[in-house]
Amino acid sequence: MSTVETQLLDRFEQHVEELKQYCSIASVSTDPAYAPEVQRAARFIADRMARAGLERVEILPTDGHPAVTAEWCHAPGAPTVLVYGHYDVQPPDPVELWSSPPFEPEIRDGRLYARGASDDKGPSLIPILVAEAFLQREGGLPVNLKFLYEGEEECGSAHLEALVAAEAKRLAADVVLSADGAMWRPDLPTVTVASRGMLALELELHGAGKDLHSGRHGGSAPNPLPALARLLATLHDDAGEVAVAGFHDGITPPDPKLIEAIQASGFDPQGYFATIGAPAPQPMPTAEELLVRQWLKPTLELNGITGGYGGPGSKTVIPAKAGAKITCRLVAGQDPDRVFDAIEAHLRQHVPAGVRLEIRRQGPGSPAFALPADQPVLALTEGVLGELFGQPPLRVAMGATIPIGGVFREILGIETVFFSFSTADEDYHSPNEFFRLERFRDGLVGWARLLPRLAGHSRG
């Protein structure tokens, strides 16, 4: 064991206390009422970076909550690694379901319970503590290290892209290591190498100029509701596959290791449907079918439909309009613009007679994130995790969208490798969020082992 690792483990209790202190700050970014606490968390983590010996520590304002940056760049010839994390947390609601108050951290059964403990205060405190140990024990770091911790991850990272663009020079690096993210399951070491992209739009069908009485006008006036049903029903085929011409254009095959991981994952379809409380499909899909659909296939998902009367009882109305909200999850190779064009063309082609169609795109969307299978830092993280967990980690994808991978690739031209020690079951968007202290320890050791190995990684 290196002296760095020794120091980190010797001081483990103290680091847990620091984490509890950090977690006692209610840095809820979505609710303006918590703004002073968000500020306090930014100062806390900036102070901690400075105390660790990091340099150029700054709280950078944005049009929303500030970001915190720091660096140590005295390893000439060695690569530069940008560590990403966030200091803001999800709202604690519903507070009454917490066993201990969300901002009064409490340890029970080897778990630290507090809002933000797992997402992302615990995992993102780790690289700061590891940097400190290197600086104290070895007088320097094996690589050039930069930090970017934002305060708006839980409310959509609205100002991250502008900040990265404005500070591109300060943040220039060879690779991003994200301390945010999560391992898929507690019983299985995993690395996330892909996430689906996103495209959002809404459509509206217009019939008459105002709501009409369905007794008087039923049969002669156009009703946008059945027109909407007919139009939406064309979007998928009988098997549930997206039936929009051009939607799948350009899709590239996923990292073959993802398929291997799915096969090796022991995922339980029966358990999945039980967990979400849905009727078990007949026939039950295989684990591979299900995870491929969740991770590696695109979706065109309806998120909402509206039109006419929704209250109790009945109302004899033919509504003037009806609408639907759609989000697509995109996979590697799909271009959000081309997908939007394909959907728009499909809708215009299939809109039933007698109604007028309006389509609105919601934002630019984002392409899928997929780390190249041969990304060298990915192999290094897999090596460290394999040592820590006694088995090589599986490469997994996630169905949801991680925008930071796209932001860093597009603006800084570098890949993002996820190296987080939180686990997806730690209730980080629910009451009773916790962080396993064992994973906190694993994380300290893991980062301490990874940094020296990154030094050998060729730059750029």
Next chain:
Amino acid sequence: MSTVETQLLDRFEQHVEELKQYCSIASVSTDPAYAPEVQRAARFIADRMARAGLERVEILPTDGHPAVTAEWCHAPGAPTVLVYGHYDVQPPDPVELWSSPPFEPEIRDGRLYARGASDDKGPSLIPILVAEAFLQREGGLPVNLKFLYEGEEECGSAHLEALVAAEAKRLAADVVLSADGAMWRPDLPTVTVASRGMLALELELHGAGKDLHSGRHGGSAPNPLPALARLLATLHDDAGEVAVAGFHDGITPPDPKLIEAIQASGFDPQGYFATIGAPAPQPMPTAEELLVRQWLKPTLELNGITGGYGGPGSKTVIPAKAGAKITCRLVAGQDPDRVFDAIEAHLRQHVPAGVRLEIRRQGPGSPAFALPADQPVLALTEGVLGELFGQPPLRVAMGATIPIGGVFREILGIETVFFSFSTADEDYHSPNEFFRLERFRDGLVGWARLLPRLAGHSRG
């Protein structure tokens, strides 16, 4: 001109003043705040019936607003006619759009402007005034006359059926003449001989036990929204016809005079779509096609759909459930129970896999109303209208549902003939409701001519 007609016309100004007084009472039945005014209107019309010389005048309580009854039954051997009307009115909102206050009746350009003037205070005051004239000029009526004026027509006649059943003996008659209803167009005398029935239901599709994140679960979790779209899309065929097996069972052909009336009506399809503000269909249906669809064909109309997110922007949710509200308009021969069974069977057969279907029926519904084409009182009313307007009236249907025809047929075993002098363009559910004073005069003469002719009508 009979002395009865002469008296009615001599006192026309005075009767207009009485109608203004009646219309100054804000008998809005839907809003509990107006309850004292509803009571006041009941007393007003009961007093007027008594002053007219009618007997057994009573204000009969119901579980809602009371009904007013009266009678004059001293014409042995002559038929008994039950006159139906209502003394309650629609809410006046939006009040700011009225040119004169809704309960301060004002005459402009030969029209009496007031809430309730056309629906139904003007038309229902007429038979009371006519009865009075007969009793004063001739010492008796040509037929036995009974009156039933309810106070809940504008809020769904919720207690009418129970009242008619409880008072079946008091109300026993050979035919109902409804002073409620409306002629279709001011330029064309019409009698309404059919209206569509009604059946209401709602359905819900359930997927997972709770709302899910559409990124994480999209592709693997069931989404009730596309399932709803697919299910609803099976309810109609490509031509918009109801595609539910058994839905059309038992339909009987309409009165052939209705088709003749449609052909003779000069209805303007182009104008219809312009009026409702809907895109003009290509090709434009003929007048006959359009009115047959509005009056004589059944509908299965979607009145509302709900599910998932409906607010601004997008939300990445797979909702746990989605629903739709449906009302059907039924035509002669369709049984609401059988139609419900047919729809339920269709829905259960077509529900997509992976979601659970719930169906709820809303109330018993009501069958269509269709007066037999050879109903003798119908011919008498047509004769009177032909004299008054200089041309024979057209027989028309209406797309909306008139429940009273079914109530009187089912409980009292008698038909309802509509003999109203209001016109459908008199804004009776909108601001600036008015009643043409010319029609008030026509109504007085019309009822004065009809009653003696009813005496010749064979009983039962």
